Amino acid sequence: MLVRASWALRGFPRGLRLTAKRRGLSGGADGRGAAADCFPLDRALLRLQGQETGPFLQGLLTNDVTRLLGAGGASEAPRAQYAHLLNVQGRCLYDVILYRIHESSQEETHILLECDAAVLDSLQKHLKVYKIRRKVNITPCHDLALWAVIPKVPSKEVSPELQQYTGKVVVATSDPRVDVMGWRLITSQGTNPVEIVPGSKIGNIEDYHRHRYKQGIPEGIKDLPTGVALPLESNLAYMNGISFTKGCYIGQELTARTHHMGVIRKRLLPIQLAVAEPFERIPEGAEIVTESGKSAGKYRAGREELGIALLRLANINEPLHLKLSGGATVNLTTSVPKWWPKPTNA
The missing domain is CATH 2.40.30.110 (Aminomethyltransferase beta-barrel domains)
Known part of the structure; x- marks a missing residue:
């Protein structure tokens, strides 16, 4: 595997960590009943790596990628970030989640980009159109699996015991959109998340989508039709997916004008x-x-x-x-x- 996972565990969401009494997600001290569902997502991942990855994405995405990369040495940089890629008319092409990968041995920016699996090839082609001569490598991550973890009851108990899963967990972080969507978990292919998230069980993906719809969370091209959906009507600002203070990006003009008019x-x-x-x-x-x-x-x-x-x-x-x-x-x-x-x- 190309990515080591030890860095990720230091930032593991509090509710996913295992305590000495196994109460983190165990449904109580007696451990009765699964207190979290792990859903295998029909989403895909692209790996973007290279010296110019940050500036490249900054000019394409609605969110401020410099925050994700810890601009100015910020110690509280998010581990994940939600964003859209827009067309020149300001309509949504792809909804994505970015995951920051940092290792002490790496000098180049390294990001995993999550998208609807149905648009993996078209997104990769879209990125390469704008790459031109930038020093950025863009490759699909077929060696990784993506999971959504929805806890029944959030927990604040913390323990470092998940260090034993180094090599299996690549990313574990809160969903950057809204708290009701729980966590995102990226593992190596073939890893059983139940062995990582104590007190959990594998959930039916239909239940994940029903949970999304009940909360009004769009995800993928069915919910956000390519070239049709407008980002602000799709609640992008409500889901922490846009910056109104960053520099220019494709599709910014209509989005910024709509925001400043204040009428949606x-x-x-x-x-x-x-x-x-x-x-x-x-x-x-x-x-x-x-x-x-x-x-x-x-x-x-x-x-x-x-x-x-x-x-x-x-x-x-x-x-x-x-x-x-x-x-x-x-x-x-x-x-x-x-x-x-x-x-x-x-």
Whole structure:
């Protein structure tokens, strides 16, 4: 494996560490019941390494990569960072999470970049288009596996015992978007996370997506259609995915203008259908209407009765209906996620 893991364990999220009484994620002192679910994600990783990796990404991503890399010797630099890559019209191309890799033996910047597995090849090609002559190597990481860890009850107990997993854990960090998404765990292929996260079990990936939709968290091209989704309507600012003080990047002009105008009339919101509907009955981009038939937004994606939709904020407290194939409709309700900052029009 190309990356050693000892550095990562020093920054392991507190709730993932094992205590002498095995209470960190064990569901209590008696250890009854799994207190965390580990979900194998359908996401892929690219490794970016080289002297000019930081400036290269800084000109492409919505977030300030210098913060991730500890600009100015900052001791509290984040271990992970959420961001979007936009097209020149300011619409989302790819949603990504960056992971900082630092080893004492390395002088070059080393970053792992997470993306939807379905767009791995196109993202790699996109990056190489803008690479030109920069000293940056971009390679897929087929030797690594990515997991989401969702704890039932957060724990603050700490222990250094996870040092025994050096060589298996590459990255372990809080999800940089919102606390309700738990942690991200990157391991070598074939590693069983249950052996690393005490008191955990392997979860069904459908439950992970239902959790996301219940919280209103978009992820991947189904939720954020390429060339369609706008970053601020997709709550990028709410999920710590954008800097309004960094220098220029592709797609910045429309995004900055929208932010400074201070008016965002539509946002992605979690929705719940009155009855669970099979995917084939919900057309792509299905319209959501008010009681009077006025358009209130569009459905994006979901699992059974849970999903997310781009809705006009002025209509979210009204009775709403989702149009299905064949002219049928189903009632739905929506809610403002508790993790959203206030006021919601910021």
